[in-house]
Each structure stands twice: as C-alpha cells, then as structure tokens.
Amino acid sequence: MVTSSVSVAIIDYGMGNLFSVSNAFSYLGASVEIISNPDALADKGAIILPGIGAFGEGMENLVRRGFVEPLTDAVKVKKVPFLGICLGMQLIATRSPEMGEHKGLGWVKANVEKIRMAPGIRIPHVSWNGLAIRQENQLFQRIKFSDTFYFDHSYQFSALSEGVIAYTDYHGVVPSVIELDNIYATQFHPEKSQRSGLILLRNFLNIVETRRKLA
Secondary structure, three states: OOOOOOEEEEEOOOOOOHHHHHHHHHHOOOEEEEEOOHHHHOOOOEEEEOOOOOHHHHHHHHHHOOOHHHHHHHHHHOOOOEEEEOHHHHOOOOEEOOOOOEEOOOOOOOEEEEOOOOOOOOOOEEEEEOOEEOOOOHHHOOOOOOOOEEEEEOEEEOOOOOOEEEEEEOOOEEEEEEEEOOEEEEOOEHHHOHHHHHHHHHHHHHHHHHHHHHO
C-alpha cells in the first residue's frame, strides 16, 4: 500500500455510509476526518460528499447544518478537489423530482430523474455493473474492462448531463462518473466495490496530489 499525504474531509450530514468511506480512504493511507462542522473544511486537501437516501432530505440537512455556502466556496471558488458518491453525486445537480421538486447545489448542469421502469427491471438498481468509459481520465488508471462496481440507487443523472465520462447500461444509459475540473462524482459506491473501488479511490488521491504539486 502506498501512503497518501492527502488530508480528506468526509461530510457528515446525516445521510449514512460515513465509516465505510472513511475506512477505505484510511486503508489507502490518507489522513481522514469526518466533519459535521463547516469550519472544519479549512485546509483540507480533498472533500468527500457520500450519501444514501432521498435527495430532498439530503439538501435539507446540508442547509440546516450550514454546509451549502462553505462547500460551494471551497469547491467552486477555491477549487478543492471534490468527490461525490451516490446521493453525493446527485446533490451537485440542478434539481431532482424525488419526493417533490428540490433544488440541488447546482454545480453541474444536470437534472436528476428516476430510473426508467420496464418489465424485468428492478428499482432500486442494486447490482454490480461495469463501466463504459467515454473519456479517458486519470481516475480510470488500472481499471479493467472486466471490473465491476456496486450500485444501489433509484434515481440517476439524465443521459445528457454535463461532464459525464463513463456510463453504465441498466435498461438505458446511466451516467456513472462525472468530471468537471476539480469536481468528480460516481453514481456507484467505490467504498463498497472491493478491489475496483479501492483502485478508483487511490486514483482520486493521486489526482489530488498531482493538482497540489502543480498549484
């Protein structure tokens, strides 16, 4: 294992899977802090927004805990590398219709929509699936065509969303990875995707380190 010098902030906004994400980054040698206070964002090398649950509740919790403006400043203004996971990916979109219309953080030109229903298609989408890589990226280094990742979701980015660099086929196109400058996000759970997920998270840490050296 290669130790990382990156300090990682994992946002605690009451939407689950904090410790599996923390354990994955700790295993990779990063310095990890789970934070529930926006003031703790200062001087962090990377920000992780994980999440399991409903879009509206997620946004409500971010607002109530005072994270929206500090997060937007850190990611959009200061350009701190960011990784959104599952619900954390959806929350950076413009809007979602999940349980009513809700505005997102609006960092990406994207709308969230429910996975299309069809005979034989199970919703939520809970399965291991591969990636159709649309655009080469450092995030995919050492990721093989046969590698699969763990998905668990009922909503997704629309197919025409901004910044999509990999898709998954689940009765249609499911945008699975996005990249826009310092913003990365995955619809799947890399922290639950065993070897493939750890490689992807290690690649994200490498990206953070490279950006820091070039700054």
